[in-house]
Amino acid sequence: MKENGQTGAGHGAAGIAARRTATAIPAVVYRPTPGRPPGLEVLDPLELAARAAERGRPLTDPGRPAFHLIVAVREGRLECSVDFTTYVLRPGDWLWVWPGQVLQFPHGPGKCGATVLVFPTGFPSAATDALIRDAEYIPYRLVTPDPARQTALLGLLDALVEEHAGLGDLTLEAYIETLRDLLSVILIRLVHLADPRRRTRTGGGKPFDLFRRAVEDGFGRTHRVEDYAAELGYSPRTLTRATRAALGCGAKRYIDDRVLLEAKRLLIHTSLAPAAISERIGFAYPTVFSAFFRQHTGMTPTGFRRLTRA
Structure with a gap:
């Protein structure tokens, strides 16, 4: 159900003007519902749109x-863009957007009946985080389970929605743990549906986990594997082996992909x-950036921007 599309600012003159004057992609922070314990929000598209409007940052x-x-x-039907792909979601589709990705709903919430789960990185348990961690780098986010798995997943989701609404029936500690456990099963199942190869993948372990965090913090300063290896106390070869075990590519390729992703985001969503x-x-x-971009895309940065905004 994935359709290729352009990712840009909101439709209309106001959206185009905002896109052309932006110098940064706005960050959207997690804010729990007042009066409820933080950790998990259960919404529908209209509620999500209302919260976005309250912040002065509409979904469009x-x-x-x-x-x-x-x-x-x-x-119903819901259209959204995640980084450079437009997704048209229909009944049975699940879309998982990870922190840091550029998200946009070009036509707002529409008339879609959907359940939206919002949670910060620290809410799932450490064990669940370890199981789903590498899924951040799966190049697709849309999952359409087969009927049997869909029934099971919707049953879990319904239970999660019901427990979320039942604040007060349990102690606060038991309430949060119940939500965390139900969410964990959903997350683990979605990861394996999105990338069945994870059943046999060994992962990169601690070296890769530290490396990916270091790259996220440092790709604006250095693109050299040797610099990250010195910072983390590993050899470049160890980082390359760990990255290959986790993702199937080398450490240098991983850095270059992250740099290229940010370049595309800034070219499309800022002026x-x-x-x-x-x-x-x-x-x-x-000139070095232009050569790098052309090597990886076949276009100059200016040509890429012109094409995506056509």
């Missing part, structure tokens, strides 16, 4: 959530000049 504008967002569509983007993502000279 691109934003970078600092939390996980899962959409399970039950009826920053390519020279400014070059500096922001760690290139000493714009």
